[in-house]
Amino acid sequence: MPVLRLVLFLVCISFSSITAEPIVSLSSTNVKPGSTIKIHLKNRTPLQTCILQFDRKNLTLFPTDARNDQFDGYIGIPRFLTPGTYTLSVITQTQTSLPEKIEIPITVQDGKFPYSHITLIGTKKTLFEKEDLLSNESKQIEKIFNTLTPKLYISESFIKPAPGKISTGFGAYRIYNQQKETQRHAGIDIVNKINCPIMASNTGKVVFAQSLQTHGNTIIIDHGWGILSIYNHLNAILVSPNQTVKVGERIGLMGSTGLSTGTHVHWGISVQGTRVDPSPWITSTVLYNP
Numbered sequence: 001m002p003v004l005r006l007v008l009f010l011v012c013i014s015f016s017s018i019t020a021e022p023i024v025s026l027s028s029t030n031v032k033p034g035s036t037i038k039i040h041l042k043n044r045t046p047l048q049t050c051i052l053q054f055d056r057k058n059l060t061l062f063p064t065d066a067r068n069d070q071f072d073g074y075i076g077i078p079r080f081l082t083p084g085t086y087t088l089s090v091i092t093q094t095q096t097s098l099p100e101k102i103e104i105p106i107t108v109q110d111g112k113f114p115y116s117h118i119t120l121i122g123t124k125k126t127l128f129e130k131e132d133l134l135s136n137e138s139k140q141i142e143k144i145f146n147t148l149t150p151k152l153y154i155s156e157s158f159i160k161p162a163p164g165k166i167s168t169g170f171g172a173y174r175i176y177n178q179q180k181e182t183q184r185h186a187g188i189d190i191v192n193k194i195n196c197p198i199m200a201s202n203t204g205k206v207v208f209a210q211s212l213q214t215h216g217n218t219i220i221i222d223h224g225w226g227i228l229s230i231y232n233h234l235n236a237i238l239v240s241p242n243q244t245v246k247v248g249e250r251i252g253l254m255g256s257t258g259l260s261t262g263t264h265v266h267w268g269i270s271v272q273g274t275r276v277d278p279s280p281w282i283t284s285t286v287l288y289n290p
């Protein structure tokens with residue numbers, strides 16, 4: 001059973017086993033649902049295995065040097081998690097040693113997400129009632145969000161993909177047509193005028209550019225390391241799959257296609273299949289620190 005020592009320096013919190021190897025640094029251990037934690041792992045000798053486990057899910061860390069003794073990656077905290085303490089397990093093994101497991105407690109606070117009521121009428125209401133269609137599109141998107149590209153395309157922080165006011169933030173409880181069942185907002189909605197240019201929020205490769213009935217005209221960009229961004233309800237798509245885009249490059253025009261009640265872009269970020277709040281990716285100097 002490894003004994004942990006805790007070292008606090010600047011914004012990073014470091015953990016290591018009793019053998020002082022590996023040393024694991026986290027950007028935070030006290031977070032809200034929808035947060036992203038940056039993780040760095042350093043070992044004196046090359047590692048053969050380096051796996052993370054959080055909330056019953058295996059996550060990948062990526063080697064950042066040729067010796068395989070330094071790894072980096074991100075952990076997305078699901079928006080559905082109830083407040084409490086959760087365990088992050090870090091499992092490592094060298095060619096000659098037994099597997100080593102470090103367990104790090106992660107405190108998840110109450111997100112205090114607001115409620116948002118939406119009334120759908122006419123064709124939008126009919127579309128919303130096609131549950132299978134909505135579910136199939138969501139599954140198609142989730143499958144793409146599990147893309148794990150070892151190359152990291154980004155070299156700077158994310159940008160907001162369009163200017164404008166945020167009408168609904170991340171994690172908000174969504175109630176459609178007074179129904180009892182609530183949904184949770186998986187991104188942020190930015191409101192502006194029809195055909196307002198939508199920019200790539202960071203550098204990456206377009207992996208999806210297609211018209212969907214409920215999600216509207218949709219673009220997904222792969223930024224590498226399991227980080228992908230999505231743009232929904234566009235009036236026009238200006239890019240094609242496999243196209244490489246730079247941060248700030250025009251990729252589409254704002255609209256209200258699919259299940260949308262007003263002109264906006266729904267912008268989301270996924271980290272290894274977990275939808276996270278995109279806002280800290282713009283403002284935090286910790287999440288992407290070249």
Ligand SMILES: [Zn+2]
Pocket residue numbers: 168185187188189265266267
């Ligand atoms: Zn939205």
